[in-house]
Amino acid sequence: MLVMLRYNESMRTAKISELKAKLSAHIRYVKNGEEVLIFDRNTPVARLVAPGPYEEYGERERRLIAKGVLTPPKMPRPEGYKLPKPAGKRCISQEVMDQVWREERDGR
Secondary structure, three states: OOOOOOOOOOOEEEEHHHHHHOHHHHHHHHHOOOOEEEEEOOEEEEEEOOOOOHHHOOHHHHHHHHHOOOOOOOOOOOOOOOOOOOOOOOOOOHHHHHHHHHHHHHHO
């Protein structure tokens, strides 16, 4: 499985040898909310990030987080926050749905 790491110029980076020599300093950066991108011979191989509220998740979510399938939010939604509702009664016009159904029937 290929996973693309997001990297920007402001992200803290460290080579493996530097990480070994200064692990405590890098852990402090992570505790302060930063991420550290780990490189092995100029190739990114890992990210060091804070775990977040891991205990709040059930067994299934923990397994998915451990496998990298699920990424928990960095910050929880504020209490009482509601997601915006879609505009109008339908998100997709009936015309578009008819076309999709036609294409599905023709492809079978």
